[in-house]
Amino acid sequence: xxxxxxxxxxxxxxxxxxxxxxxxxxxxxxxxxxxxxxxxxxxxxxxxxxxxxxxxxxxxxxxxxxxxxxxxxxxxxxxxxxxxxxxxxxxxxxxxxxxxxxxxxxxxxxxxxxxxxxxxxxxxxxxxxxxxxxxxxxxxxxxxxxxxxxxxxxxxxxxxxxxxxxxxxxxxxxxxxxxxxxxxxxxxxxxxxxxxxxxxxxxxxxxxxxxxxxxxxxxxxxxxxxxxxxxxxxxxxxxxxxxxxxxxxxxxxxxxxxxxxxxxxxxxxxxxxxxxxxxxxxxxxxxxxxxxxxxxxxxxxxxxxxxxxxxxxxxxxxxxxxxxxxxxxxxxxxxxxxxxxxxxxxxxxxxxxxxxxxxxxxxxxxxxxxxxxxxxxxxxxxxxxxxxxxxxxxxxxxxxxxxx
Numbered sequence: 001x002x003x004x005x006x007x008x009x010x011x012x013x014x015x016x017x018x019x020x021x022x023x024x025x026x027x028x029x030x031x032x033x034x035x036x037x038x039x040x041x042x043x044x045x046x047x048x049x050x051x052x053x054x055x056x057x058x059x060x061x062x063x064x065x066x067x068x069x070x071x072x073x074x075x076x077x078x079x080x081x082x083x084x085x086x087x088x089x090x091x092x093x094x095x096x097x098x099x100x101x102x103x104x105x106x107x108x109x110x111x112x113x114x115x116x117x118x119x120x121x122x123x124x125x126x127x128x129x130x131x132x133x134x135x136x137x138x139x140x141x142x143x144x145x146x147x148x149x150x151x152x153x154x155x156x157x158x159x160x161x162x163x164x165x166x167x168x169x170x171x172x173x174x175x176x177x178x179x180x181x182x183x184x185x186x187x188x189x190x191x192x193x194x195x196x197x198x199x200x201x202x203x204x205x206x207x208x209x210x211x212x213x214x215x216x217x218x219x220x221x222x223x224x225x226x227x228x229x230x231x232x233x234x235x236x237x238x239x240x241x242x243x244x245x246x247x248x249x250x251x252x253x254x255x256x257x258x259x260x261x262x263x264x265x266x267x268x269x270x271x272x273x274x275x276x277x278x279x280x281x282x283x284x285x286x287x288x289x290x291x292x293x294x295x296x297x298x299x300x301x302x303x304x305x306x307x308x309x310x311x312x313x314x315x316x317x318x319x320x321x322x323x324x325x326x327x328x329x330x331x332x333x334x335x336x337x338x339x340x341x342x343x344x345x346x347x348x349x350x351x352x353x354x355x356x357x358x359x360x361x362x363x364x365x366x367x368x369x370x371x372x373x374x375x376x377x378x379x380x381x382x383x384x385x386x387x388x389x390x391x392x393x394x395x396x397x398x399x400x401x402x403x404x
Contacts, residue, residue: 002210002278009111010034012216014225016271016338017136026113027133029081034111035222040119042104043127044083045075046095053193056148056176058155063123064175064196074177075103077194079114079129091179091191111213111272112291114140115197124199128173130192138389144191145314146293147176151195153265153292161203163262167251169201169277169288188313188388201277201288209285210278214335215271218342229342234282240347241354247284248276249336249355250362253402255287256327257367264300266323270330271338295322300373321393324379324400332402356401363403370403 003012013034031038053074057065068075076095083092107116107127114131118124130142154173161168178193201211217231235243252274256267267273267289279285295315301308310316317323340355363370375395382394 002212005211005213006108006110006117008211008216008230009213010109011222012213012219012230013111014220014222016215016219026135028109028113028131028135032079032081032109032113034109034113036109038109040106040108041080043077043107043116043129044080045077045103045105046098047073047103048076048095048098050074052094052098052180054144054148054176054178054180054191056151056178058151058172058174059158060174060196061123061125061198064125064198067122068175068177068196076177076179077105077127077129079116079131081133082130090182094179094182111215114142115291117199125174126197126199128195128197130194132192138391141190142178142192142194143314144178144181144189144193145312147178147193147195149296149312149314150292151176153294153296156263157259157265157292158202160262164255164258165251167284167286168255168258169203169286170292171275171288171290172198172202173292174198197290201275201286205285207280209280211288212276212278213272214269214274214276214339217271217276218338219271229346231339231342232346234276234278234284240343241350243283244339244343245355245358248287248339249359251284251287252331253359253363254366255289256331257363260297260300260323260373261367262304264297264304264306266295266297266317266326268294268326268330270334274331274335295326297323297373320374321379323374324377325381325393327374328378328400328402329380332400336402359402360404374400374403376400 026033030036031041050072078095106119108119110117113135115126115128117126128142131140133139150173157170158172173195175196176193179191181189181191218229221227252269256269259265259267269289273289273291275288275290276284277286277288295317297317298308299318340352344350344352378396378398378400379393380396381391384392386392
């Protein structure tokens, strides 16, 4: 029996945060961490007049609109750690200044810390909230342009879903709420808010299919670390090489390429964002992607004659460095390498190249013009940062192994 998605997301992740020397770092208080034994906590939410806020919509379910945007007010959700320690934040002060009725939404932390699963009856959804504390490399702020871009990408993917094969799905970002900017003279807006993420994979299917986060395939159980890795349960009775290639790796590569070629969007299919949807036969029916704060390759968008709004520069790229980071490092290094290492260790006779070779061939077949958009060597984050604390990029000098 497959454990619940929330259990897998929180507790089948042990030993996976080793992809960089920053990966295990968190400034989250213990109760708000994904592997906390605290099952849930209360998320404060304040009633704020809607004319004080920016509202972004991408086809939310009616129940979600009623919950967060009723009438002339909107709920403004604030992580309790922000409430406890952010007294000098102008947007928090502004929210508190209205003296509006405060609500509490029961939520559970997840693998991404700032994404919180709502524990209320009705349509399943999560809230991705402002969390300006460092997790891994940087603070997890939900600035206005971050929220707006995620909503725009979700809407565009939903409208263009026919471009993808039947093994592609995603979790829509359907509603965003941020404060209006109080400092129009700043170099970038620091006004912040939150996103509502629908947890019913899109496109909808009739049957209920369990979701398994990619890292749960090779992550240890927090409570029972001696349990067998989930990947061996998933492929039991099947040829491991064929199953993993055909059901996981090759579909993800096709989706990354299709998303780039059709939209100029850079999927980030590492073990946290790539979810396996398991069908009634026990096989992977779809790959469902979450977190649409994606990079955008402006060069590809212009080649496609798609709009490029340079007034919002969040994650908008003019070069191929981040393309390599998402494909070579997020997907290849952080996910595929870890999964293959577990398989090779547990199944004598397999080797890494058994998996890499077919992946390189498929990438070259479906993306023959790849050298126009990706660098010849692997790029990754540098230890240097820009004026806003965001890591810069550096050339590792290493040749790619999951593409030609």
